[in-house]
Amino acid sequence: MVITAAIVPAPPSPAPKGTAIMSTERTVATLLAEYLRQAGVRHVFGYPGESVVDFMEAARDDGPAIVAAVREASAAFMAEGAAMRTGRPGVCLSTLGPGSTALLNGVASATLDRVPLLAISGQVDSSREQYWTHQAVDHGRLFAPVTKLAARLEPASADTVIRRALRTATAERPGAVHVTVTTDSFGMMTAGSGDGGKVPPLAPAAATLDLYGEEPLRPLRAARRPVLLAGAGAVRCSATAALAALAEQAGMPVVVGAMAKGVLSEDHPYFAGVLDMAGHRVIWDLLAGADLIVTAGFDAVELITPWRITTPVLHVDTTPNTDQVYPAATEIVGNVAAALSWLAANCAGAPRWSPGEVAAHRAALRAAWQAGYAPGRLNPSEVVTTVRSAAPEGTVVTADVGSHKIMTGQAWTSLAPRETLITNGLSAMGFGLPAAIAAALSSPGAPVVSLTGDGGFAMTATELSVAARYGLPLVVVVFADGSLNRIELHQRQLGYPLTATGVDPTDIPALAESLGCDGVRAGTVAGLEKALSSAFSGRARPLVIEARIDTSQYAAQF
Ligand SMILES: Cc1ncc(C[n+]2csc(CCOP(=O)(O)OP(=O)(O)O)c2C)c(N)n1
Numbered sequence: 001m002v003i004t005a006a007i008v009p010a011p012p013s014p015a016p017k018g019t020a021i022m023s024t025e026r027t028v029a030t031l032l033a034e035y036l037r038q039a040g041v042r043h044v045f046g047y048p049g050e051s052v053v054d055f056m057e058a059a060r061d062d063g064p065a066i067v068a069a070v071r072e073a074s075a076a077f078m079a080e081g082a083a084m085r086t087g088r089p090g091v092c093l094s095t096l097g098p099g100s101t102a103l104l105n106g107v108a109s110a111t112l113d114r115v116p117l118l119a120i121s122g123q124v125d126s127s128r129e130q131y132w133t134h135q136a137v138d139h140g141r142l143f144a145p146v147t148k149l150a151a152r153l154e155p156a157s158a159d160t161v162i163r164r165a166l167r168t169a170t171a172e173r174p175g176a177v178h179v180t181v182t183t184d185s186f187g188m189m190t191a192g193s194g195d196g197g198k199v200p201p202l203a204p205a206a207a208t209l210d211l212y213g214e215e216p217l218r219p220l221r222a223a224r225r226p227v228l229l230a231g232a233g234a235v236r237c238s239a240t241a242a243l244a245a246l247a248e249q250a251g252m253p254v255v256v257g258a259m260a261k262g263v264l265s266e267d268h269p270y271f272a273g274v275l276d277m278a279g280h281r282v283i284w285d286l287l288a289g290a291d292l293i294v295t296a297g298f299d300a301v302e303l304i305t306p307w308r309i310t311t312p313v314l315h316v317d318t319t320p321n322t323d324q325v326y327p328a329a330t331e332i333v334g335n336v337a338a339a340l341s342w343l344a345a346n347c348a349g350a351p352r353w354s355p356g357e358v359a360a361h362r363a364a365l366r367a368a369w370q371a372g373y374a375p376g377r378l379n380p381s382e383v384v385t386t387v388r389s390a391a392p393e394g395t396v397v398t399a400d401v402g403s404h405k406i407m408t409g410q411a412w413t414s415l416a417p418r419e420t421l422i423t424n425g426l427s428a429m430g431f432g433l434p435a436a437i438a439a440a441l442s443s444p445g446a447p448v449v450s451l452t453g454d455g456g457f458a459m460t461a462t463e464l465s466v467a468a469r470y471g472l473p474l475v476v477v478v479f480a481d482g483s484l485n486r487i488e489l490h491q492r493q494l495g496y497p498l499t500a501t502g503v504d505p506t507d508i509p510a511l512a513e514s515l516g517c518d519g520v521r522a523g524t525v526a527g528l529e530k531a532l533s534s535a536f537s538g539r540a541r542p543l544v545i546e547a548r549i550d551t552s553q554y555a556a557q558f
């Protein structure tokens with residue numbers, strides 16, 4: 001079957017700065033910097049070492065700006081956060097050996113979160129590379145399992161390999177690419193470009209659609225209780241308008257994956273909640289009770305619990321249903337926005353669900369994520385909703401990983417895509433604060449909030465000095481429960497004594513002050529409101545709020 005109707009154009013390549021032909025007189029370092037500028041990359045997040053000083057020098061005048069993190073591990077998460085926010089490739093930089101091994105978590109995270117990332121590491125001089133041991137690690141073997149491509153930049157082929165790296169990182173499904181560059185190579189002249197040295201197209205998906213399997217319209221037209229399940233692929237394809245159109249046209253509730261929050265505004269009458277976050281049983285009951293699930297750029301990495309339901313699935317994504325987490329007799333593969341527009345134009349019949357029915361479902365979901373509420377205490381859901389109420393329109397929020405993420409993923413009302421940055425692929429602690437710093441640098445003027453557990457905060461707190469260095473008016477809210485709560489709950493469920501799941505007491509406001517930030521502590525909703533009262537107006541220093549929470553809601557729900 002050939003689908004011809006309502007093919008919308010793919011979104012434009014993310015903001016390359018023109019397609020100028022580059023001069024062929026370039027060192028590897030200057031060529032790399034020039035390509036990154038042309039690809040719209042404004043920051044390279046990294047940590048220096050001797051092997052990369054030539055690259056940093058090449059970028060010094062015209063950019064991209066080198067942003068020094070406190071450690072490489074955070075730099076990689078900063079690059080991931082910048083890419084999530086902007087849609088353009090994130091870039092991180094390390095030296096050889098200990099620098100490159102420290103990048104690993106953020107690089108793996110970008111691959112599993114389907115975020116385009118270019119990780120660059122220096123290496124010992126090429127004359128010693130094959131035998132040297134001091135600080136020498138084989139980057140190809142180190143990064144191969146956690147990237148789409150682990151390549152070497154050499155003067156003779158740098159031009160092609162940089163284009164290959166950028167295109168590979170951004171092509172569906174996007175992910176991380178690592179390039180290793182020996183110290184001497186950075187300073188060598190490139191062989192020149194035979195084919196123009198242009199940044200390749202970096203658009204996420206083609207405008208056309210392929211159809212595999214059975215005819216797609218018959219099950220959609222026959223369905224009486226269909227539900228849409230949207231994921232990060234819908235964000236990458238800028239499918240917001242098409243998703244809303246299909247939801248309204250067919251009268252379908254829309255469940256989203258955590259990494260797609262905001263792809264349908266959460267005040268839309270057909271918004272039906274976030275999968276596998278707080279209150280997850282209510283969402284799974286909705287999906288189990290549906291007679292058809294239409295996925296929209298949904299990816300298996302957005303699951304936390306196994307897919308146990310038997311509802312038929314119509315798979316719509318940029319890639320075929322290669323994961324097979326669910327069986328699907330029909331796959332519409334290509335640009336997700338185009339596919340949804342085509343379905344909206346061709347789904348006949350009256351709306352299947354009324355807005356009132358979806359509102360009743362949302363009320364049940366809200367009751368579920370508020371379960372375990374402790375009167376008179378500061379509840380995790382109240383931290384999320386209180387910060388949300390204080391945050392101006394257009395606020396970007398990041399969550400770290402733990403119980404607070406599960407609550408934030410459901411209780412934070414997201415109104416637009418790329419405003420809520422969550423990792424659900426690798427789900428590594430230590431993502432949230434670095435991602436928030438990068439988001440603030442990437443979108444000057446946008447309010448940015450980081451919601452983090454006290455464990456993840458302890459891993460990355462010294463990065464606050466980076467936010468202070470740049471005068472970022474970031475608001476960091478630490479869910480202080482003295483616990484690695486998500487793991488503590490497992491120990492409790494198994495009846496084990498608590499082992500190694502405490503978080504050592506820290507005077508968080510004092511720590512924040514020592515790193516050039518303002519710090520305050522709150523233990524009630526009123527106290528939190530007071531702390532937030534001037535948080536979003538005219539500050540030039542980051543603000544860190546230690547929110548002393550009661551964990552009864554977590555214990556009741558997760
Ligand atoms: C780097 C890393 N190490 C360990 C884990 C396993 N893990 C998942 S949640 C969690 C607890 C997080 O504690 P905290 O940051 O205090 O958040 P809370 O659960 O208390 O909200 C741990 C240890 C992980 N996801 N990432």
Ligand SMILES: [Mg+2]
Pocket residue numbers: 402453454455479480481482483484485503
């Ligand atoms: Mg905690």
